[in-house]
Structures are given as structure tokens and as C-alpha cells.
Amino acid sequence: MTTTNIGEVAQLANQISAEMARVIEGKSRQIRTAVTVLLAGGHLLIEDVPGVGKTVLAKSLGRSIAGDVKRIQFTPDLLPADVTGVSVFNQSTREFEFKPGGIFANIVLGDEINRASPKTQSALLEAMAERQVSADGKTYHLNRPFMVIATQNPIEMEGTYPLPEAQRDRFMARIRMGYPAAESESKMLMAQATGDQLAKVNAVTTVNALSSATEALTEVYVAPVIADYIVSLVNATRQHTDLRLGASPRASLHLMQVSRVEAVLAGRDYVIPEDVQALAEEVFSHRVLTTVEAQVAGRRPEDIIRGVVSSTPAPTRG
Template structure:
């Protein structure tokens, strides 16, 4: 995965942590939500990830008039064959880039639910399996931006992690102007691995050992989100499973065959923050969800390694 990281970094300057999180989500068989203001490289990261792997990539531009059938596909009557044939939608790819997902209506957003959870699409009573590996990399603008719809809780819960790109440092922005001012970095990016290799790595990550004490630590963190008065909606049981899978991938990227409590703590913010809702008192006190999750993690005793 070091080659994939290097390929993406040739396009995205100075964003090692978001890139590493994207690779963790890929190896954990999850989906990634990129949330930030326009112009900071969200779509560029998603496209660079897809292009660095020699597998199919499709981009769906979410707009208010986008229909669910544009995502899943539709059955069209063939005059010559006198039968209906299925026309696949944008979700039929290994890497699906959902650009500005929260600009589409909730009905259209929900068209992704089945494919993200079950890796399949059902249209007119027929189920179509999606090719593996399958990953949705969705970008969204902050909810206070004009023309956005909030993602439903069930939709957010399907994403393994949510990350923010943030503005680049001064030096990174200068490097971007120097290297990318006259050429398209995506046009020069070449695949450095293939789908078969990624599938092999995904299977290897599943074998990373997780000690019972680490599992108890993970569950204790998730349980604490349901008990803290700062949150009116705690993390779901699905989030426990996603945090476990992501922790395995995080350990594997670090070159270890076991998960440590540090892996769990490092990913708790990215995996849990978009699945919870702050209480009214926390909002009035201007406590961000990320700060609340950090406090929760610090409150849970760390087991002996």
C-alpha cells in the first residue's frame, strides 16, 4: 500500500493523514465520507484513490434532479428482443465517487443504502451482485452551505469513516502551485496495483489478531458514547464492527499483525463522530462532536498492551 500512498501523494500535497485514513477504509471493506468546504481537494483525493488502482471507477455528480435509477440502473424495453434489459447505473464500479452527495434529495441518497451494506442492487425484483472490491467515496459540503440536504442517520451509519481535508499548509500550497499549476496531476497518475492485489490485502487484514482486552476496550468506548450526557444519540452496534475492521487495517498499514489500543483510539474520532448526535446542552456550549468523542476516548481506561 506504500505505492498507492505515494501515487496519491503525487496528486494531493501534504495530506498524509486523510490519505492514510482512505487506505484504511479501503482495506476494511468500508466506505469513506469526505466533508469540507469546496476547493480543498475532496474530489481529487477520491479520483486519485480510484485511479491508483487498476479497477473500474465511476463518478456520480449528485444534483437535486438526480434520480435513484441513475444510481442503481433501470430496466429498458428492447424493441428488437421484445424483452426488458437492465442498464446498469453509476454504482456498478469498483470505486464509486459520489460527488457532493448531500446536494441530492434524501430519496436519491437512500438509493445507495443496499449497495453499500450488501454489495448488491435490486431492481424490478432482480438482484445484481456488485464486483469486488467495492467502495463508495462520497464528498459533501458542510450543511450550512447553500443547496444541501442533511444525510439521514441511516445513510451516515453506512460510512466507515468521515474525514475533513482542511486547508493546506503554506508550503504545501506553494508546492501545489509549482507542480500542478500548468499540468493535470490526475492525467499523469498511473495505476500501481490491481483489484486482485487489493482483494488479497483485504483478506490478509481480516487475519490481524485482536486480543480480548482490546475488543473490550473498543466496546467500552462505543458504550460510553451512549451514556455520556453530551450525546443524545450514541454510536450504533454497526459502528463497533466498523471500528474493529478499521483498527485491523490501521495495524496492518503500520506493519503489525495485531491490533493495539492505540489503533482503536486513533480511529475512534473518524469512525464514530458522524454516527452520533450532540445533545442540546452540548450544542449550546459549542462543544463539537469531535471534542466530545475525544473526551469519551480519554475517559475509558486503556488496557495493558
């Protein structure tokens, strides 16, 4: 990747982040992670308690892109066909026609995804992994770029269905919003008093520019020692005594992809260990499952992943 391309991708990321920051106060890390996942071609899971800005973050990211953005409100009575689409009989042509569902967009906001039944949740599996939908023996390719941003509330369990491991593994990263600082919350109140802040978010890029940026990232060099380091981190989660399920091979690939974005945002066309470490917690923590003993002791996946990163030897520059 040339210096010009690095600068263009970094500038694109900064422009999107700046637009999102206009409506989200004091959440620069969450914004940066969302933009990183977008450029890396992945999907994002936003998990936290109600009212902390999960949907606002997802909407602001969608509005900053001049592409097709759709929202799917997941409810218990939502059907798989509502997500992927359905074939209907056309009386005039006497043929069945496929009517695309909400998944056919560049940015898909899946709000409260864990309120839908497991059957409906599984309708996303093929789309998220392969960027396509199969229906009635035909395959329909999704738009490029394609990103699912799903939100869920981990506290309220009544009327919800936990995401299965196969579904969670398809999300490149998970973030938690957290409560805002007092100063940021005051700024939010004053800003909302002047009207709808999301309306002020402008599109700063196109889907073609995003696609070009994503393709350019494949040229970022990943040395064999860096690939070995990523594998070492993944293996450490699989062997950890506090985890009954470690990170998957897909997690290795996702960590490499976000590491490339981190490198470009730092102005480099090669990945270093610090790039890998930057988002290891966000990439791994939602995929692993803790043991009963770890849960009783109050050890969270995030804490375990941080321990894995700090205890796994990183390659040194020779």
C-alpha cells in the same frame, strides 16, 4: 497472517499513498485514512468547505487502482434509477433488460452527495451495506472490491439535503481536509502550472490484489480484551451527556476493521489499543449527534470523541 503477507499489504498501502501524495500536498493523515478505509472494505465520507481537495483526493485514490472507477454528480434532479440502474424494454428480444447505473464500479465517487434528494440518497443504502442492488424482483451483485467515496460541503445549506443517520452510519469513516499550510499551497500552485496533476497518478495495484489484501486482514488477531475495549468506547458514546445519539453496533465493527489495518501497517498481525485509538475519531464523529446544550456550548463531536477515548480505560499488557 504471515510476516510476508503483512509486508505485502503494508507495501501496497504505501504505494497507493505515495501516488496520492503526488497530487495532494501536506495531507498525509487524510491520505492514510482513505487508504485504510479502502483496505478495510469500507466507504469514506469527505466533508469540508469548497476548494480544499475533496474531489482530488477521491479521484487520486481511484486512479491508483487498475479497476472500474465511476463518478456520480449528485444534483436535485438525479433519480434513484440513475444511481442503481433501470430495466428497459428491448424491442428485438421483446424482453426487459437491466441497464446498470453508476453504482456498478469498484470505486464510486459520489460528488456533492447532499445535493440529491433523500429518495435518491436512499438508493445507496442497500448497495453500501450489502454490496448488491435489488431491482424488479432481481438481485444484482456489485463488483469486488466496492467502495463509495462521497463528498459534501457542510457550510452551504441552500439546495442541499442533510444525510440521514442511516446513510451516515454506512460510511466507515469521515475525514475533513482542512486548508493547506502555506508551504503546501505554494507547492500546489507550482505543480498545477505544469498541467493536470491527476494525469500523473498511475495505477499501482489491481482489484484482485486489493481483494486478496482485504481477505488477508481477517486473519489479524483481535483479542477478547480488545473487542471489549471497542465495545467500551461505543457504550461510552451512548451514555455521554453531550450526545443524544451514540455510535451504532456497525460502528463497533468498522472500528475493529480499521484497527486491523492499522496493526498491519505497523507490522503486526495482532491489534493493540493504540490501533483502536488511531481512527476512533474518524469512525465515530459523523455517527453521533450532540445535544442542544452541547451545540450551544460549542462542543463538537470530534472533541467529545477525543474525550471519550482519553477517559475510557484501555487494556494493559500483562
